[in-house]
Amino acid sequence: MIAPFLDEEGREVVPERHLQYDTLVIAIGSTANDFGTPGAQEHCLFLDSLKQARRFHNLMLNAFLRTNHEAHQGHSHQLNISIIGAGATGVELAAELRLASRELPVYGMNHLQASDVSITVIEAAERILPALPERLSVAATRELERQNVLVLTGQPVSEIRKNSLLMKDGTELPSEMTIWAAGIKAPPFLAQLDGLEANRTNQLVVQQTLQTTLDANIFAFGDCASCPQPNSDHPVPPRAQAAHQQADALFKTLRNRLQGKEPVAFVYNDHGSLINFSRYTTVGNLMGNLSGRSMYIEGKVARLFYASLYRMHQVALHGFLRTGVIWLMDKISRAMHPRLKMH
Ligand SMILES: Cc1cc2nc3c(=O)[nH]c(=O)nc-3n(C[C@H](O)[C@H](O)[C@H](O)COP(=O)(O)OP(=O)(O)OC[C@H]3O[C@@H](n4cnc5c(N)ncnc54)[C@H](O)[C@@H]3O)c2cc1C
Structure with missing residues (x-):
């Protein structure tokens, strides 16, 4: 069921409506958990x-x-x-x-x-x-x-x-x-959906194929899903890189589904983490894909990785050409506008 769309004054623009599905993907993210x-x-x-x-x-x-x-x-x-x-x-x-x-x-x-x-x-x-x-x-x-x-x-x-x-x-x-x-935590209404299993933080519990445990026609991924990892007691962490990788796996599964083939089992591949300290510095670790060992990086090299990660995300969303234009616009905007936005 899709809730009505209201304008800023609360007037209904599009009424509540129902959509039929044979395959459903839930990817509605999470909100802060104040415990x-x-x-x-x-x-x-x-x-x-x-x-x-x-x-x-x-x-x-x-x-x-x-x-x-x-x-x-x-x-x-x-x-x-x-x-x-x-x-x-x-x-x-x-x-x-x-x-x-x-x-x-x-x-x-x-x-x-x-x-x-x-x-x-x-x-x-x-x-x-x-x-x-x-x-x-x-x-x-x-x-x-x-x-x-x-x-x-x-x-x-x-x-x-x-x-x-x-x-x-x-x-x-x-x-x-x-x-x-x-x-x-995931949005609370997920824990009240009939016929689906949710954990303590309202995440839908899924199998490695990202199919929900109680209904194989409903998939969930990203922050709103709790997905097991092989050889680990911890589920896939709620991170952008996990959601991104899961989207790729699910794309293959949905394509297979149309061809009557098996779903793909998702395996999370931690590429590392980067923490940016504003203009001061960046620190992080990169995971070697073959060795599985992590390499510590800091300063300008880490900053370069951090900036390129952001652009890679934009490339995934918009493609190379548009990302190039966005990059140019960002450069111009940085030269024209103060760093601290005052209004
Ligand atoms: C301030 C902040 C900084 C972060 N920084 C990093 C970082 O540096 N690196 C990193 O890896 N991760 C970071 N994260 C976490 C990262 O944003 C999430 O892990 C990632 O966005 C999860 O992707 P998702 O697709 O599951 O959810 P989201 O990206 O949250 O997307 C879910 C979408 O669903 C929509 N939605 C919600 N409810 C409904 C509904 N009922 N119906 C329809 N649509 C709905 C939402 O509006 C949203 O657009 C950060 C998170 C925050 C809040």
Whole structure:
């Protein structure tokens, strides 16, 4: 069933409708998982959609303006920003925020020093980037500390309040802006679909063929699916590269299906991970396809891989020619527009 499409004033543009199917693919992604933490929905900012990202951007600029004004008036001024969850998203966001706080004088906010903006990354696990190799997490911690970002590990947050956070050990941290970047869950309605198996985070449980366990005509992949990996207790991780590879496998399966052939068993191939620290640096590991060993990279080489990954994604979506045009437009836009968007 497809929900009605409404315009911005809530008027119905296209009514609710039903579609028949013989083969169904579900690929509706995920949203942040706040694990039911008290106060998270009321006081945290989430980054699941463009709308939420724009809201975060506006609130961040307002917080910078307010704190700069307070500094100008000679009042005590300190802006505390906390990021809950030190996966790739949380770590990269901390670096971007640090760069933004350093660029404020360029935009006339001369009374606010970068040191007046306190950025804290909080992770429940014993190290940041817990899903990635330890060497990456050591390098990332070193880089964040170099950028004056406070890194707290082994510290679960138990409650979010209006202007503070309560840690499990009872410590209260001031936080005027709190961003939730810890974990994902699939949309809740998936767990209520009749005749399909879902796990605790609402993901549809699928076989290696990406067919749902209870209905072979329904496929699911990407963040909304829990897919087993051979020789591993862990399902395929919710990452862009996994979703991309699954899309390729599913394409072959659907083509086979039309020809009455068997579905393809999906095997995840981890190509490595790259963490970008804004303009400062990039760190990462690349997996050797044949040896299966990972190679640590850092600095300009890692940055080059990071930039080319983004372009490869665009090539997959738009083809070479359009990606070339987008690349050129990005270059022009970077030369014409300020780095920190002020509205
Ligand atoms: C801020 C952020 C940064 C990230 N950075 C990285 C990164 O650097 N590297 C990496 O590997 N991964 C990253 N990820 C994770 C990555 O985005 C996901 O793993 C990937 O997008 C999953 O692909 P998907 O196709 O399953 O879901 P999505 O890309 O989320 O696509 C799902 C689509 O379905 C639509 N949809 C949702 N519900 C419905 C519905 N009921 N009906 C119809 N359509 C619906 C959504 O609007 C969306 O367009 C990041 C995620 C976030 C939030």
